[in-house]
Amino acid sequence: xxxxxVLRAGPGATIQDGGRFGYRRYxxxxxxxxxxxxxxxxxxxxxxxxxxAVIEVGPGGIELIVEAEAPVSLxxxxxxxxxxxxxxxxxxxxxxSLAPGEILSAQPGVAGIFTYLAVAGGLRTPVELGSRATYTxxxxxxxxxxxxxxGDLLPFEAPAxxxxxxxxxxxxxxxxxxxxxxxxxxGPQDDYFDxxxxxxLFSAPFRVAAGDRMAYRLDGPPIAHSRGYNIxxxxxxxxxxxxxxxxxxxxxxxxxPPTGGYPKLGHVARADIxxxxxxxxxxxxxxxxxxxxxxxxxxxxxxxxxxxTTNFCRALRRQVALDGVAAPDRTTWSAAGxxxxx
Amino acid sequence: xxTAPRFLPAGESALxxxxxxAIDPALNDEVHAFDRALAQAAIPGIIEAVPxxxxxxxxxxxxxxxxxxxxxxxxxxxxxxxTLAPAKHWLIPACYEPPHDEDLAEVAAALNLAPERIxxxxxxxxxxxxxxxxxxGYVFLGGLPAELAISRRPKPRPPVPQGALLIAGGxxxxxxxxxxxxWYNLGATPALLFDPQRTPPVSVDLGxxxxxxxxxxxxxxxxxxxxxxxxxxxxxxx
Numbered sequence: 311x312x313x314x315x316v317l318r319a320g321p322g323a324t325i326q327d328g329g330r331f332g333y334r335r336y337x338x339x340x341x342x343x344x345x346x347x348x349x350x351x352x353x354x355x356x357x358x359x360x361x362x363a364v365i366e367v368g369p370g371g372i373e374l375i376v377e378a379e380a381p382v383s384l385x386x387x388x389x390x391x392x393x394x395x396x397x398x399x400x401x402x403x404x405x406x407s408l409a410p411g412e413i414l415s416a417q418p419g420v421a422g423i424f425t426y427l428a429v430a431g432g433l434r435t436p437v438e439l440g441s442r443a444t445y446t447x448x449x450x451x452x453x454x455x456x457x458x459x460x461g462d463l464l465p466f467e468a469p470a471x472x473x474x475x476x477x478x479x480x481x482x483x484x485x486x487x488x489x490x491x492x493x494x495x496x497g498p499q500d501d502y503f504d505x506x507x508x509x510x511l512f513s514a515p516f517r518v519a520a521g522d523r524m525a526y527r528l529d530g531p532p533i534a535h536s537r538g539y540n541i542x543x544x545x546x547x548x549x550x551x552x553x554x555x556x557x558x559x560x561x562x563x564x565x566x567p568p569t570g571g572y573p574k575l576g577h578v579a580r581a582d583i584x585x586x587x588x589x590x591x592x593x594x595x596x597x598x599x600x601x602x603x604x605x606x607x608x609x610x611x612x613x614x615x616x617x618x619t620t621n622f623c624r625a626l627r628r629q630v631a632l633d634g635v636a637a638p639d640r641t642t643w644s645a646a647g648x649x650x651x652x
Numbered sequence: 653x654x655t656a657p658r659f660l661p662a663g664e665s666a667l668x669x670x671x672x673x674a675i676d677p678a679l680n681d682e683v684h685a686f687d688r689a690l691a692q693a694a695i696p697g698i699i700e701a702v703p704x705x706x707x708x709x710x711x712x713x714x715x716x717x718x719x720x721x722x723x724x725x726x727x728x729x730x731x732x733x734x735t736l737a738p739a740k741h742w743l744i745p746a747c748y749e750p751p752h753d754e755d756l757a758e759v760a761a762a763l764n765l766a767p768e769r770i771x772x773x774x775x776x777x778x779x780x781x782x783x784x785x786x787x788x789g790y791v792f793l794g795g796l797p798a799e800l801a802i803s804r805r806p807k808p809r810p811p812v813p814q815g816a817l818l819i820a821g822g823x824x825x826x827x828x829x830x831x832x833x834x835w836y837n838l839g840a841t842p843a844l845l846f847d848p849q850r851t852p853p854v855s856v857d858l859g860x861x862x863x864x865x866x867x868x869x870x871x872x873x874x875x876x877x878x879x880x881x882x883x884x885x886x887x888x889x890x
Contacts (some may be wrong), residue, residue: 334702334711336846336854337784337828439848448788448829450848498660498668540804540821542675543785543792545702545709547666554834555806568702569709569785569792571804571821571834577663580714605664606714613715 312378312468314429316458317413320370322424324523325433325452325464326564328361330441334568340548341443341451344424344523344564345584347483347616348388352428354619355385355405355479362432363442365458367391367425372458373415374427376408382468383407383430384414387479389422389588403479405623421488422588429466445565447524477623483615488589491598492582494551495605498544499573503553504536511551511575511597516559518589523565525552526586528595532557535573543571549578549586563587579605581612657686657707659723664714667722670707675794675823679706680782682731684858689731695722703858705782705792705823739780739859741889744826746775746817746864747872748839754812755836759819762802771866773797774817774838779824779862789828789846789854793862796824804834815840815876817864842867842875843885855886863889 316323326349329342343349343366350360365372371391376382386393387403394415395406402425408414416425435442435453444452453462500508516530539555546552550562552572561578562570564587578586579600589595600608660668669686672679687703690710697716702709712722748756748771760767779793786792796819804820811830812818818825818835827833828846841864845855856862867875875885 331711332700333853334700334709335784336852337786337788337790338853339787439853447831450788495661495663498662498670539806542673542705542821543783543823544670544704544707545662545666545668545785547662547709547711549663554808555804567786567831569704569783571823574662577661577666580663580665602661602664602719606718609664609714 311434311465312376312382313466314374314464315377316372316460316462316464317375318373318460319458319462320368320372321457322368322370323372323458324366324444324446325363325435325442325458326366326444327363327442330439330443330445330451333439337568338439338448338450339445339565339568341441341445342564343426344587345388345426347584347612348424349426350616351479351481351484351619352385352387352426353432354616355387355477355623356383356428356430357474358428358430358432362428363435364426364428364433365464367416367427369418369423371415371417372427373413375413376410377463378410378468380468381407381409383474384427385479386416386425386427387484389425390419391416391422391425392419401478403481403484404626405474405477405479407476421590423590424587430469431467434465434467447565474623476626478626479619479622480624481619481622483612486585488585488593490585491596492586493579493600493605493608494576494597495579495602496576496599497574499541500575502535502537502541502573503533503575507533507536508575511559512599515594515596518591518593518595520591521563523563525563525566526561526589528559528561530558533559533575539572541571541573543569546570546574547577549580549583550574551576551578561586579608581605581608659726661719662709664719665712667710667712667719668707669710669726672706675705675782677780677794680780680794683708685731686729689729693729695725702785703783704785705794739861740857741778741861741863742856742886743865743889744841744843744862744886745867745871745875746839746841747867747869749869752813752840752869752872753838754816756838759802759836759838763800765799770800770838773800774819774824775864775866777863781856781858781860781862783858784854787827787829787831791826791828791845791854791856791862793824793826796822802836805836808832808834812837813840815842815844817841840872842872842879844879
């Protein structure tokens with residue numbers, strides 16, 4: 311059994327897999343990745359099952375050391391983070407073979423909140439209620455249900471031979487337009503709002519005020535209810551745009567409660583959830599209405615793209631790597647510029 | 653007479669089957685009957701269903717099922733008449749003393765009732781378990797006396813302690829995990845109703861009855877110890 315040992319973990323680093331399903335009826339959130347697009351890409355770059363357990367790294371970054379008998383394959387991507395191998399920059403998205411004792415670290419770049427580190431074969435942390443996903447509020451999954459901390463030892467079954475060549479992952483979906491409007495399917499409680507209030511969601515700019523794995527709170531013009539804001543509690547799905555008594559949208563994310571008692575004006579399309587998850591507080595966002603069918607087609611389209619990840623793994627030689635990286639990142643490739651990105 | 657449910661999309665990956673907007677035992681029975689029929693039908697692409705007071709949320713994989721296809725299949729479901737096992741009636745210890753009575757004074761002021769009156773009303777009622785939800789093992793109850801109807805908070809309050817007894821929006825609930833909430837905390841039960849090592853992880857059933865038995869702070873402490881050691885601290889009414 312190979313291991314990664316956590317040398318340093320900032321706030322927000324957890325073990326996540328595709329999620330814990332079948333227990334929402336008992337009040338348990340599915341958890342799973344905040345940005346499923348980056349999460350799956352990291353797994354697929356290694357030939358893993360798309361939903362294998364990985365490390366979700368939050369804004370606090372992480373530093374790890376390889377403890378193994380032989381080289382191990384890892385892949386990381388998402389959130390435009392800066393990854394360093396033994397202190398040397400290796401870009402924001404890559405698949406690497408690391409020798410025992412090598413150190414890998416990540417810190418946030420100029421935008422984005424979550425990045426993902428997958429290992430070949432997937433992490434083998436304990437399974438609880440059918441999943442390895444961490445839900446910290448209930449202390450379920452992951453390592454003792456908590457955030458990763460220095461000293462944690464993360465086991466995985468390394469394949470006999472290191473999987474594939476070192477490569478940059480140059481997939482375009484890892485660099486989404488963070489200013490593009492977020493697609494929203496109306497309902498189920500859109501009838502708790504006047505048309506004017508509904509229209510406000512699709513015409514006014516909003517701003518991410520605060521957020522965590524459970525929900526993102528937005529600032530913007532007040533969205534008034536026409537029939538009060540108490541409903542008899544009903545089901546809640548990922549991406550629900552809940553409008554509570556303060557008339558501000560609260561968008562429910564990966565650790566969302568399975569039920570709730572505030573009216574839900576609409577749901578952010580699954581295709582855009584990962585993009586939303588990467589919006590830092592202060593960032594503007596806009597909404598556009600789509601049908602459930604359009605949202606479904608958008609999701610399938612993006613899932614199909616992500617399934618082609620290996621086509622976007624380019625063998626890692628310095629000049630090739632640079633070709634695959636868009637201009638904004640190239641400016642931050644000097645070590646000095648990256649040590650203190652903010 | 654069963655009502656025709658409304659089908660309301662919740663994004664492209666979930667659908668609400670809504671039987672009404674009220675807390676009503678007959679409506680809740682319809683939800684549970686539909687839930688069982690759905691489980692039997694085993695429609696490919698359905699991930700799980702979440703029964704609530706008055707609706708069923710169906711989570712599905714949109715790669716395998718489109719919302720309209722799902723609705724068409726649901727319209728063809730045969731709903732069997734309710735065949736519930738006889739409901740159990742649980743007696744659950746509850747402490748309304750400081751520090752467990754976090755919001756009791758606030759509720760008393762808002763409803764213009766004496767705190768003792770609020771406790772008396774809360775313990776005199778027999779509740780029905782309508783649903784679990786929101787957080788692991790949160791038990792949602794109907795049967796709260798009308799005098800205790802209070803609106804939810806406009807903004808959530810900081811986390812309540814484990815076992816908190818909450819009210820808001822004409823509903824009551826037992827909170828089995830510390831969570832921020834828009835509800836008001838009247839007291840706490842030492843019982844621990846959610847255990848991930850158990851199958852199913854919740855020790856009471858949908859449709860069961862519950863009433864609360866007041867205990868003092870010292871009894872709360874010893875019962876909580878017993879609960880943490882895995883001993884049952886709730887019992888069935890004789």
